[in-house]
Amino acid sequence: MELTKEQFIQDFEKTLTDKYAKPLIQAGQQEIFQSLADVVKSYYAPIWQEDLAYKDESQKKQAYYFSIEFLPGQMLKSNLLNLGIMDTVREALSDLNVSLDELAEVEPDMAIGNGGLGRLASCFMDSLASKGLPGNGNGIRYRYGLFKQKIIDGYQCELPDSWLDNGNPWEVRRPEQAVEVTFGGEVWLEDDGKGSLKPHYRDQERVLAVPYDNPMVGYENSTVNNMCLWRSEIPEDLDVRFQNLDYMNQTAQLSAELYPDDSNYDGRLLRLKQEYFFVSAGLQRILKHYKKHIKAPISQIHEYVAVHINDTHPALCVPEFMRLLIDDWGLAWEQAWEITVKVMSYTNHTILPEAMEKWPEDMVQNLLPRVYQIILEIDRRRTKDLLPKVGPTLVHSTRIVKDGQIHMAHLSIIGSHSTNGVAKLHSDLIKDVVLHDFYTIYPERFNNKTNGIAERRWLQISNEKLSSLIDETIGRAWRHDLNELVLLKNYKDNPDFLSQLQAVKKADKVRLAEVIKERNDIEVNTEAIFDVQVKRLHAYKRQLLNVLHIMKLYFDIKDDPSIDIYPRVFIFGSKAAPGYHYAKSIIKAINEIANLINNDTDVAGRLKIVFMENYNVSLAEYIIPAADVSEQISLASKEASGTSNMKLMLNGALTMATLDGANIEIKDAVGDENIFIFGLTKDEVYDYYARGDYNAHDIYKSNPVLNRILNAFRDGTIPNIANEGPEIFASLTTYNDEYFVLRDFDDYVRAQAEVEALYRDQTAWTKASLANIANAGRFSSDRTVQEYADDIWYIKANKA
Ligand code: 475
The missing domain is CATH 3.40.50.2000 (Glycogen Phosphorylase B;)
Incomplete structure (x- = not known):
């Protein structure tokens, strides 16, 4: 919609007076937010009314x-962006000494x-x-x-x-x-x-x-x-x-x-x-x-x-x-x-x-x-x-x-x-295994619709710096069609562009570091690798595998404090279902390991573990742009699709992935050289099930690195987990490690070493990061809903 700054200021000041009988100077943040929301509502309401009438008549x-x-x-920024008035409103508010970014935080x-x-x-x-x-x-x-x-x-x-x-x-x-x-x-x-x-x-x-x-x-x-x-x-x-x-x-x-x-x-x-x-x-x-x-x-x-x-x-x-x-x-x-x-x-x-x-x-x-x-x-x-x-x-x-x-x-x-799964592998498993009998009876009903993400929230709003850089480089068409991002590939050997891309990532890391300082009171090194796992806490998603790797790095440092380890910040964001006892024990363990490692002088800040509380959409908007590494490490066959994998990729993180869910399609999109793949495949997992011969205890006994790490959970090395430590230990050994964490550990460590090696070559890393951004187009949910519209719902665009 068309809107001038002057018009907006007039509307805004009038609304504030109408609602609260106060001038701006006396208004609190809540009052300013509510007034602004009402103004925005007054802008979309007529369009809404028209659209409703159109749908009835057509x-x-x-x-x-x-x-x-x-x-x-x-919803504030989303509504502003989609109405096309974000910049006007931001500038107008700034003229009034109001920060849009601060105001947006008022909204729950x-x-x-x-x-x-x-x-x-x-x-x-x-x-x-x-x-x-x-x-x-x-x-x-x-x-x-x-x-x-x-x-x-x-x-x-x-x-x-x-x-x-x-x-x-x-x-x-x-x-x-x-x-x-x-x-x-x-x-x-x-x-x-x-x-x-x-x-x-x-x-x-x-x-x-x-x-x-x-x-x-x-x-x-x-x-x-x-x-x-x-x-x-x-x-x-x-x-x-x-x-x-x-x-x-x-x-x-x-x-x-x-x-x-x-x-x-x-x-x-x-x-x-x-x-x-x-x-x-x-x-x-x-x-x-x-x-x-x-x-x-x-x-x-x-x-x-x-x-x-x-x-x-x-x-x-x-x-x-x-x-x-x-x-x-x-x-x-x-x-x-x-x-x-x-x-x-x-x-x-x-x-x-x-x-x-x-x-x-x-x-x-x-x-x-x-x-x-x-x-x-x-x-x-x-x-x-x-x-x-x-x-x-x-x-x-x-x-x-x-x-x-x-x-x-x-x-x-x-x-x-119509019955659909949410990624190719998942839809195949539905047809071949889980709902195979239905597939035999009704083959024509089954189809795949790989998930997607709304790039407006997950790039335009959450990563304005990257969005501007993309605008300056390839123009604005990508904002309407994410596939346009492929044009960025033309800049893969352009040193100016690559250094600008690095600068954007750095700025996003600095912004997240400030949030971490404020919320967790932890100082993190913004030169470090930001390694991110954000998703619900569930055993199959294997946050524990990530934790075991962190413990390995910790012991490497303890054994040789002068060891050359590239600094890393491990960031977790995760809620556990209140009744899911085991998941809550893992949260406790992560936090105790964080205390142990973050405060160990031998570590000297090279490893930092940050568990950010209350992971939600608005926190994700800070974390995801700042990520270097995206942890997508579920046991193959368990994660239907995943969607944080797509958000992180779009923001230039490199994925550490098992061949599970949509990770497979991400690998196909970016190419093997721009992703880190490890672990059992779905077929290997199913072979284990068929043979029934997985023995986690044997791995614990025969792998000295794992042996030491697992013992740390029950011998007091990790403090304050007298109940949780033995519980986790038992799940991984006595109860035979339902999600093959121990089986995938060595390969995960190998792939993590590759991460470190590549990160040391900043140009190579940034090129890989660019490849991830440029190939993210197919993971737009615009593509996904269009497929639902064409193949399942048979609906057509308005006015089309
Ligand atoms: C998958 N939630 C992801 C995502 O397709 C996938 C179940 C029962 C009750 C309440 N909530 C649930 C889920 O099952 C769920 O969130 N599944 C997730 O759906 C979107 O990307 O792999 O785990």
Whole structure:
């Protein structure tokens, strides 16, 4: 949009007065932020209104991305950038002696997600809008987001994330579009006199779902999409005197808290309620909109609506859509089923068995009696149809209801026309191993959509210096098409450019060093290699392998304090699920090892370990630009894709990688000489499983380096881990090292030595860094969402 500094200052000062009756000079940061947000809202609101009207009138097909998590982070700079007014507003504020960067920090992160899955959903929201694609979000407006992590005495403590205390300035509450969601009670079918059976209900618990619309502003393209988040409330006409307190509490609880579990399935009743709550509310809103605006019969809804099931948490979309089509719209079963399968599509994000969602049948029956009937009927009809075609073995292994449980992945695959994995290797594993029986039955439904990241947040906003350098070098076209970054390759032998690239990295490291000093009170050497592992804490991601390597370097120094080791700063950012005991022990161990090494005079500052507390999107925006090395060291076959690997690559870090998830595609993009590969391959891992002959204890016994390191965990060498040290030791030896950490150790050490050697040649390193930036184009989520749009949702860009 067009905006002059003068106009902005006028709008801003007026808003401040209107809101707070204060001149700027007396206003606090919070008041200034809220006023600025209101001004920005006044800029996008008319575009939003227009876009909504356009979507209604044009009758274009829209996609709805159902996700129990979103992880947008702060929105101020994102909105400014996408509206094209970042520079104007920054300069105008600066004329008023206000720093935009400081002001942006006032906004709490919108952290209503745990990790990769939620952040991917938010990258998709940004990309859908920025590609002008009509794609909306549907989720829950949790009152408390992902816990705030505090490290106390080396331990993770979890504090509530009360992010809404000052309100969410971007959202619009739409009570007039509230819908009701019901739970429990009894249901029975009665003939309606016209030959069909209609459900009748008794004693149901009613909950009001109120939508809050959040604008998803597209990048310089006058698109504003919608992310709808639902809040649970008590229906106004409910006589609360006849309800018990439990009910009141439970209703409020529904949208109170995000489940802080990442990949670990948590079977609590409230979680199932949350899943149904946002699924039912979202589908009801879609159908109401359809009735009001779409001039086509319901039998054609698949030509206007695509519903995406982001992992299995919204899998109840399948039976709930059936319920609405049959009970409310009067469709026959067969027709409703055909439409449902065409409307739905599903993404799998993990193949870890413990994360495969299942619900006990009686729980679903009690909580959602009508939905339960429909699930049984889906299962019954499918079994009957398929038995003669594929035989009992395949039918049984793929049943939705078996062993007293409802299998949500099975429901999602059977009730949709598309199932995708999130990187090539992961999609192949789904087809060949984990969901192979489904692939045999429905081969045409399976496909791959390699993840991507929104370059606006992960480069333009978080790394303004690098962005400017790129502008000066190849022009601005990359800001609309990340593939343009390949043009940077022309500068790989240009010494001026390479030294400018080095200077940018250095400046980003200095900026991070300041944050580290302020938050951790640790001084780090900005000439050192910044070695970064940022992601959720999980055994399969193998933060421990990184730790064992650090211990090796430490012992090398202890053995010979004059040894020539290139200085390194190891930076960790990671939250552990509150109930994941082992992950929390690893956090404690990292912090104690940090204390030990950071304060050892023999080390003399050559190694520094920094565990940054409360890793979240806004902290990532500081860490990622400053990284030299990106640690992507999961056991091959376990990490579905990874997305921090892409963010770090885009910012010029070199990847230390196993051949897992999207690391493989990163290797293909940058070439073997610009990445460090080590460790078992997926096939080697599976061979171990098949033979069953992995013996970690043998490695511990026979490898003297590892022997010494592992002993340090239980002989007091690493202090203050009397409980955690032996626990970690036992997991790696007695319990046979589930994720082959010891097996991959030697190769990891070898590859880390290569890192050091290459870093000593700054020109060679910088060229490799450039190769990573220049080849990052294909990891834009703009590419990913376009593939979803073309292959799965069949939606087209606005005004296209
Ligand atoms: C993968 N979260 C990454 C990323 O595709 C991948 C599970 C259960 C309950 C709550 N959250 C979860 C995940 O499974 C998850 O975040 N998976 C991640 O999805 C995006 O890049 O490899 O681990």
